[in-house]
Amino acid sequence: MGGHSEPSQIQSIIMEIRLPRLILALLVGAVLAILGAVMQGLFRNPLADPSLIGVSGGASVGASIVIVTAGGAMLSPLAGLSMVALGAFIGGVITTLVVYRVATSSLGTSVTTMLLAGIAIGAIAGAFNSLLSYFSDNQMLRQISVWQMGNLGGANWQKASLMAAVSLIIFSLLPGHAKSLNAFLLGESEARHLGIDVQRIKRQLIFLTALGVGVSVALAGLIGFVGLVIPHMVRLLIGPDHRALLPASALAGASLLLIADSIARVVVLPAELPTGILTALLGAPFFVVLLLKQQGEI
Amino acid sequence: MSIVANDLYLHLSGFDLLRNIDLTIEAGKVNALVGPNGAGKSSLLRVLTGEIKPTKGDVLINQQQLNDWSIQDRANLLAVLPQHSELNFPFTAAEVVGLGRIPHKTGFAKDQAIIAEALALVDASYLQRRLYTQMSGGEKQRVQLARVLAQIWQPSDLGEQFLVLDEPTAAFDLSHQQLTLSIVKQLADRGVGVLMVLHDLNLAARCADNLVVVNGGTIEASGTPEKVLTKELIHQVFDVQSVIAEHPVAKTPLVIT
Numbered sequence: 329m330g331g332h333s334e335p336s337q338i339q340s341i342i343m344e345i346r347l348p349r350l351i352l353a354l355l356v357g358a359v360l361a362i363l364g365a366v367m368q369g370l371f372r373n374p375l376a377d378p379s380l381i382g383v384s385g386g387a388s389v390g391a392s393i394v395i396v397t398a399g400g401a402m403l404s405p406l407a408g409l410s411m412v413a414l415g416a417f418i419g420g421v422i423t424t425l426v427v428y429r430v431a432t433s434s435l436g437t438s439v440t441t442m443l444l445a446g447i448a449i450g451a452i453a454g455a456f457n458s459l460l461s462y463f464s465d466n467q468m469l470r471q472i473s474v475w476q477m478g479n480l481g482g483a484n485w486q487k488a489s490l491m492a493a494v495s496l497i498i499f500s501l502l503p504g505h506a507k508s509l510n511a512f513l514l515g516e517s518e519a520r521h522l523g524i525d526v527q528r529i530k531r532q533l534i535f536l537t538a539l540g541v542g543v544s545v546a547l548a549g550l551i552g553f554v555g556l557v558i559p560h561m562v563r564l565l566i567g568p569d570h571r572a573l574l575p576a577s578a579l580a581g582a583s584l585l586l587i588a589d590s591i592a593r594v595v596v597l598p599a600e601l602p603t604g605i606l607t608a609l610l611g612a613p614f615f616v617v618l619l620l621k622q623q624g625e626i
Numbered sequence: 627m628s629i630v631a632n633d634l635y636l637h638l639s640g641f642d643l644l645r646n647i648d649l650t651i652e653a654g655k656v657n658a659l660v661g662p663n664g665a666g667k668s669s670l671l672r673v674l675t676g677e678i679k680p681t682k683g684d685v686l687i688n689q690q691q692l693n694d695w696s697i698q699d700r701a702n703l704l705a706v707l708p709q710h711s712e713l714n715f716p717f718t719a720a721e722v723v724g725l726g727r728i729p730h731k732t733g734f735a736k737d738q739a740i741i742a743e744a745l746a747l748v749d750a751s752y753l754q755r756r757l758y759t760q761m762s763g764g765e766k767q768r769v770q771l772a773r774v775l776a777q778i779w780q781p782s783d784l785g786e787q788f789l790v791l792d793e794p795t796a797a798f799d800l801s802h803q804q805l806t807l808s809i810v811k812q813l814a815d816r817g818v819g820v821l822m823v824l825h826d827l828n829l830a831a832r833c834a835d836n837l838v839v840v841n842g843g844t845i846e847a848s849g850t851p852e853k854v855l856t857k858e859l860i861h862q863v864f865d866v867q868s869v870i871a872e873h874p875v876a877k878t879p880l881v882i883t
Contacts, residue, residue, distance in 0.1 A: 515712040523701030523729035568715040
């Protein structure tokens, strides 16, 4: 941006570019982190993250297919969304459904099977991605890899409002499940003996995760680290009670993505770095410090 | 009132795990379930607590089919302590016990009081603020016991309550074994029906009003420990030679092998 902008120009930059991007960063960060906390609770595994149910791998394939079949620059029928975003969303939701179906029998959904099915489907998605990259030309290859690094650069009001709608659904439904998630940590049959309708809640949480991560990935690409490490970090600080963990993770995820995106935007002016690079670069050292501090206490 | 099993059969992946089981767990009584490894004790517990559906037969709690109770109401009547817990997250002991209050809407202050009392009862007050993941096996099991006690701490207006324990004393030292038995007896005096799997026949003889011997997926014998524990039965079920004496103080049967 030139040094002598007209006031009206500054206002339109803030209103049309900066503000939607800021809102998108806050919401995507919050949604990825809160859903990471949900997945870790559901799988009773502090190393789980939303990609475990296949949504990120599928989204990646969806996006790559659109890019390679040369639809990368096309706009979808949905206002303001690229075909790439639509492909990513569809890919993410389809893989989640497949993983869920594989793991669901008449006895209910087995989270262990889901974990393994997620790994298997993830491997297939990875292979498809490599295959698509192999047949891409340089231009497509660059587009694929930039998408995979995660980028909030294309933010606009349509994207921000879509994300806001999805966030509203997630943030209004999840707090009601905090106690159930606490009981899940004991094991599923224990949760059932505590009066929790395990299968219904599991289905609802998986659906919300597919929706939230699917839309986040469609709008901002793959942003790693937030869903895995933010809830983990917050748990080290305030404990595993989901009544506090869920809102605190959302807050921390929103903060991290906002800071990371602000730095990504200005650090190599006039160009921009993909946001996903910065989230890991900023968050990981902090996480290591926390781990060291925890080891010191034992 | 009671938990009643009528002619239960369980057939899973090609095996007959349970056959022809008729069993009544009366409220206010301590029932001990004994039998060799693989006899079907855990399968029976899982069917009685609604975790698996029997292939044939049915289970009633307080004269109503197990599955006709809503999940929520059932949690008010029936608390279950599994043999092992998967809990792998750093809750404090008080938080773990607090999970037992999930089915109830008694409010924060009342719940905190119950949590403290339940921890005191199992000799775990000193663990209150400690992290579950850093406790010993016996401490973890005591905290879990406090959790299921907290779940049925107050009588329910839905009917008599039941407590099912799968080898509750396995990780305990002598004094905590005794403590568990006295807690279980207190509960029974309050009207709770208790069913627990035990491995130690003498422990079972000391505390049980009704002793149920399971072997090969079916009930071999049941009744008072005096009636059930005979040389012949122990040889037949466990393939062990023994002498049955009388406990010098408690006057209960004492199995010496």
